[in-house]
Amino acid sequence: MSDNVSSSLVLIGMPGAGKSTIGEALALQSGLTFVDTDRLIEQREGRSLQAILDEEGYQRLRRIEAEVLQSSDFSNKVVATGGSAVYSSAAMTHLRQFGPCVFIDIPLREIVRRVQNFAERGIAGPVGQDLQGVYAERLPLYRRYADITVDGSGLDETALLAKVLASIADSNN
Ligand SMILES: Nc1ncnc2c1ncn2[C@@H]1O[C@H](COP(=O)(O)OP(=O)(O)O)[C@@H](O)[C@H]1O
Ligand SMILES: O=C(O)C1=C[C@@H](OP(=O)(O)O)[C@@H](O)[C@H](O)C1
Numbered sequence: 001m002s003d004n005v006s007s008s009l010v011l012i013g014m015p016g017a018g019k020s021t022i023g024e025a026l027a028l029q030s031g032l033t034f035v036d037t038d039r040l041i042e043q044r045e046g047r048s049l050q051a052i053l054d055e056e057g058y059q060r061l062r063r064i065e066a067e068v069l070q071s072s073d074f075s076n077k078v079v080a081t082g083g084s085a086v087y088s089s090a091a092m093t094h095l096r097q098f099g100p101c102v103f104i105d106i107p108l109r110e111i112v113r114r115v116q117n118f119a120e121r122g123i124a125g126p127v128g129q130d131l132q133g134v135y136a137e138r139l140p141l142y143r144r145y146a147d148i149t150v151d152g153s154g155l156d157e158t159a160l161l162a163k164v165l166a167s168i169a170d171s172n173n
């Protein structure tokens with residue numbers, strides 16, 4: 001592993017946690033390249049995440065996501081993963097080679113406020129599983145893979161970005 005590889009940052013957390021939003025800002029601030037793995041999936045597949053879900057179901061989307069994550073080079077990047085990335089331990093092991101995994105921890109009540117369009121948002125989970133069920137199932141996985149956890153409760157984007165940067169700096173000391 002080169003020195004540069006360890007400088008990447010990997011963002012994990014629930015849909016609506018702000019991985020994509022904060023990730024772009026973090027990349028700008030840190031001089032790293034931003035990559036949203038949802039876009040990598042869509043590029044490889046030549047179709048939208050929603051099309052994958054509609055045509056082949058959530059388990060197929062999770063498999064494709066795991067394949068894309070494991071086959072990508074994430075050196076020198078801020079990586080915004082999709083919320084379901086943590087279902088693949090192999091993918092998470094691969095991602096964490098490039099840098100620390102930062103769990104953006106937003107309480108369920110705030111996620112519920114942000115994710116108004118739950119049914120159409122393309123969550124990679126079984127029909128009938130509500131946002132509370134998704135949260136309960138995934139929270140232990142986000143905690144398992146987190147090298148750094150940032151409590152984003154009650155923070156706006158600017159405050160969250162500052163807290164993420166401070167948490168990363170702390171973890172380097
Ligand atoms: N503190 C915050 N940090 C990031 N996004 C926030 C925050 N508060 C509200 N939002 C909103 O929540 C949504 C987060 O969406 P997004 O960045 O796509 O999340 P994710 O990639 O984790 O699913 C955006 O609409 C954003 O404007
Ligand atoms: O949590 C999920 O099941 C998903 C989250 C989405 O990404 P975001 O977490 O960036 O919204 C996207 O990967 C896909 O629609 C599935």
Ligand SMILES: [Mg+2]
Pocket residue numbers: 019020021036038080081082
């Ligand atoms: Mg996103």
